Amino acid sequence: MKLVAISGVRQAAAIEVPMPRPVKHWALVKVHTAPLCTEFKAYGAGHTGHALGHEACGEVVEVAQPGRVKVGDHVAVMPQAACSACACCLSGDYIHCQQQTDYQAFSGGQECTGTMTQYLLKPDWLLPILPAGMSFDHGAMACCGLGPTFGAMQRLAADAYDTVLITGLGPVGLGGIINGRFRGCRVLGVESNPYRTRLALALGAEAVLDPADPGTLARLRELTGGLGVDKAIDCAGTTDSRRLCIDAARRLGQVVFVGEGGDVPVHGSNDMIRKGLTLHGSWHFRMGDVPRLMQVIQRTAPALDQLITHRFPMDGIAAAFDLQLSGQCGKVLLKPWA
Numbered sequence: 001m002k003l004v005a006i007s008g009v010r011q012a013a014a015i016e017v018p019m020p021r022p023v024k025h026w027a028l029v030k031v032h033t034a035p036l037c038t039e040f041k042a043y044g045a046g047h048t049g050h051a052l053g054h055e056a057c058g059e060v061v062e063v064a065q066p067g068r069v070k071v072g073d074h075v076a077v078m079p080q081a082a083c084s085a086c087a088c089c090l091s092g093d094y095i096h097c098q099q100q101t102d103y104q105a106f107s108g109g110q111e112c113t114g115t116m117t118q119y120l121l122k123p124d125w126l127l128p129i130l131p132a133g134m135s136f137d138h139g140a141m142a143c144c145g146l147g148p149t150f151g152a153m154q155r156l157a158a159d160a161y162d163t164v165l166i167t168g169l170g171p172v173g174l175g176g177i178i179n180g181r182f183r184g185c186r187v188l189g190v191e192s193n194p195y196r197t198r199l200a201l202a203l204g205a206e207a208v209l210d211p212a213d214p215g216t217l218a219r220l221r222e223l224t225g226g227l228g229v230d231k232a233i234d235c236a237g238t239t240d241s242r243r244l245c246i247d248a249a250r251r252l253g254q255v256v257f258v259g260e261g262g263d264v265p266v267h268g269s270n271d272m273i274r275k276g277l278t279l280h281g282s283w284h285f286r287m288g289d290v291p292r293l294m295q296v297i298q299r300t301a302p303a304l305d306q307l308i309t310h311r312f313p314m315d316g317i318a319a320a321f322d323l324q325l326s327g328q329c330g331k332v333l334l335k336p337w338a
C-alpha cells in the first residue's frame with residue numbers, strides 16, 4: 001500500500017509501506033477520500049514525515065473483533081485517537097482528550113494512523129457511519145470542511161436571527177458560509193484572496209470585505225445598522241482577524257476563535273465588561289452532534305460541490321500542495337485510489 005510522505009522543502013511523494021493490521025477495537029479503513037488541510041505548510045517548510053493528515057472518508061475492510069463498525073460500512077474518519085473513557089470523551093468532546101491511544105505501543109506493529117494513505121487504522125468509535133447514499137467526498141466534509149464551523153455554530157446557537165461575520169475564507173471559513181446559510185444566518189465575510197472571495201459570494205455570503213481596507217470595520221458596522229454583528233467566527237487565526245471579530249461584535253455579542261494562530265490583545269474592561277462580550281475557543285464538534293452534521297451534508301450537496309474545487313491522485317500530491325500554497329482553491333481532495 002501507499003501513503004504520502006514529505007521528504008524535504010516542496011518535496012512530497014507516495015511511498016510504499018506494509019499494510020497495517022487491525023488490533024483490538026481498531027478497524028482498518030480503505031480511504032476513498034482524504035481532504036487536504038494544513039499539511040501543505042509542512043510541505044512548504046520542509047517538515048518531513050509520513051503520518052500526514054487527519055481527515056478522511058472510506059470503507060471498513062477489516063476488524064479484529066466485533067465492534068461498533070463492520071466490514072463494508074462507509075465511515076467518516078474522525079481525528080486523533082481519543083481514549084473513549086475520560087470525561088471529555090464521555091461528553092462527546094473527545095477532541096480535548098488528554099489520554100490519546102498509541103496504536104504502535106499496544107500493537108507493536110506498523111503505525112498507519114495518518115489519513116493521506118490508502119489504508120488507515122482508527123478506533124471504531126471514531127468512525128461514524130455515513131447515511132445511505134452519501135458519497136465519500138461529501139462524507140469527508142464532516143471533517144474540516146464543515147466540522148470546525150459547525151461546532152462553532154452549535155456553540156453559538158447561530159440561527160436565522162443572526163448576522164454572522166466569518167474572517168478568513170479558506171476551506172474552513174468557506175465551510176462556515178455553508179453552515180451559516182443552512183441555518184438561515186446572514187453571513188458577512190472578510191478575505192483578501194479574490195478566488196476565495198468569489199467562491200464565498202457564490203456560496204451565499206452577502207458581502208466579503210478586504211481585511212487590508214482600513215474602512216472594513218466601519219463598513220461592517222454600517223451593514224448592521226451601526227450595532228455590530230451578533231456573532232463572529234475567526235477562521236484566519238491572525239492577531240488582526242481576531243481583533244476585528246471582537247471589534248465588529250455588537251454589545252453582548254459572541255466571538256469564536258476557530259483558526260489557529262498567534263495572540264490577540266483582549267481588553268478586560270472595554271471588550272469583556274462594558275461590551276459584555278462572550279469569547280469562545282472551538283476546535284471541533286461534539287460526537288453527539290454527528291447526526292445533525294450529516295443532515296447539513298445531505299441538505300447542502302450542491303454547495304459542497306462548489307466548496308470542493310480540486311481532486312488529485314496520490315501521485316499528484318506535490319501538485320496538490322503547490323495549489324494549496326497558491327491559495328487558488330477551495331477544499332482540495334486526495335483520492336488515494338484514482
Ligand SMILES: [Zn+2]
Binds near residue numbers: 082083086088
Ligand atoms: Zn478521553
Ligand SMILES: [Zn+2]
Binds near residue numbers: 038055
Ligand atoms: Zn483539517
